[in-house]
Amino acid sequence: MNQDRILITGASGQLGTVLTKKLQEKYGVINVIASDLRLDSNFKGIFETLDATDFDAIQEIVSKYKITQIYHLAAILSANGEKYPLNTWDINMKTFFNVLEISRLNAINRVFFPSSIAVFGDNIDRIDTAQYSNLTPSTVYGMSKVTGENWSKYYFEKYGLDIRSIRYPGVIGYQSLPGGGTTDYAVDIFIKAIKNENYECFLNSSTTLPMIYMDDVIRATIELMEAPKEAITVRTSYNLAGMSFDPAQLTKAIQKIYPDFKVSYNPDFRQKIADSWPMSIDDSYARKDWNWKPKFDIDAMTRDMVKNLKIKFSDKSMSC
Incomplete structure (x- = not known):
């Protein structure tokens, strides 16, 4: 039986909420310790309130639960980060240095660090x-x-710390609200469609970006972390591809279900950010090293998003 004990920082975020549940299913609820600044009222499992800029607080949790793996998700994202650049740098780097040093000092078996297409x-x-x-x-x-x-x-090279990383494209999921990223339109647009409202997009209609559905993101993350150590040839971060599309293409996919749905365009500061990013990604290293392959294209994703968001909003209306 696998005795890994996993700590997740930033567990209440868009990715963290979904990854936590999947890891709980895989490793057992008692072996997954979620942490963040605030507890989500719907959370079920072991939760520790944690400011990841506090070295001693992380160390205390690692010692308390005999942690063997860390998924470090805590970070300020691209669009929100540009509002307070120095604070973004301080928080993103300090939290990561804390995780690196604690992992080294405590001989943590494996660490996950999410990177992004924002590196380009x-x-x-x-x-x-x-x-x-x-x-x-x-x-x-x-x-x-x-x-x-x-x-x-x-x-990895200096201390032998087995740290693994993925450059995430824009992540689309129904499970939680967007967290301040440049690709967040691809979640907001579905919410407007479900509510039978028009949507004003903050990017141009032809802004093609690489995207990935949440189900594929979670699967890719766990597959990478479970791959044999000797298979990992990229020790910075792996390119990862799901699908590429622009707002106009996503609108057409949604209109197959909601024919009257309308989108207007009013680009803001995020347009310049998007224009500096890739339009599509070569992820051949991930495919070769740990057999990565996405399952969702734009139409499959759209059907699943609409189905689950309808359930989500129906549940909310019934609970009011």
């Missing part, structure tokens, strides 16, 4: 962006992720 800048081939492209990001969030990737490689 505008001096790349935006079609099928390669694993080892230039990394000159346009946001502080992206800068923190590039730095985190390099520190991950350093801790």
Whole structure:
């Protein structure tokens, strides 16, 4: 029986809420310790209130529960990060350094660090962006992720810390509200459609970006963490691809279910961020090293999003 004890920082976020449940199913509720600044009222399991900038607080949890794996999800995302750039840098880097050092000192078996397509800048081939492209990001969030990737490689080579990472595309899921990212339109647009409201998009209609459905994200993350150590050849962060589309294409997919749904466009500061990112991703290293393959395309994702959001909003209306 697997005796791993897992700590998740940032467990109340968009990705953390879903990943926590999946890890609970896989490893058992008593072996997964979720942590964040605040407890979600719907959470079930073991939860520790944690400010991940506090080294001693993380150390206390690691010792208390005899943690063997850490999924470090706590971070300020791209769009919100640009509002307070220095604070974003301080929080994203301090929390990660705390996790790295605690993992080294406590001989943690395995660490997960999420990176992002935000690591790329505008001096790349935006079609099928390669694993080892230039990394000159346009946001502080992206800068923190590039730095985190390099520190991950350093801790692996210097101390043997088995830290693994994925460059996430835009993540789309029905389970929680968006957390301040540039690709959040692809979640907001579904919520408006379900509510029979029109949507004003903050990106141009033709802004193609790489996206991935939450189910594929969670599966990819766990598959990477369970892959044999000798199979991992990328010690910065793996490119990961799901699907690529623009707001107009997503609108058409939604209109197959809601024909009267309308979208207008009013680009804001996030347009410049999106224009510096890839349009599609070459994830051949992930496919080769740990057999990654996405299951959801735009139509399958749209059907599943609509189905689950309808259930979610129906449940809310009945509980009021």
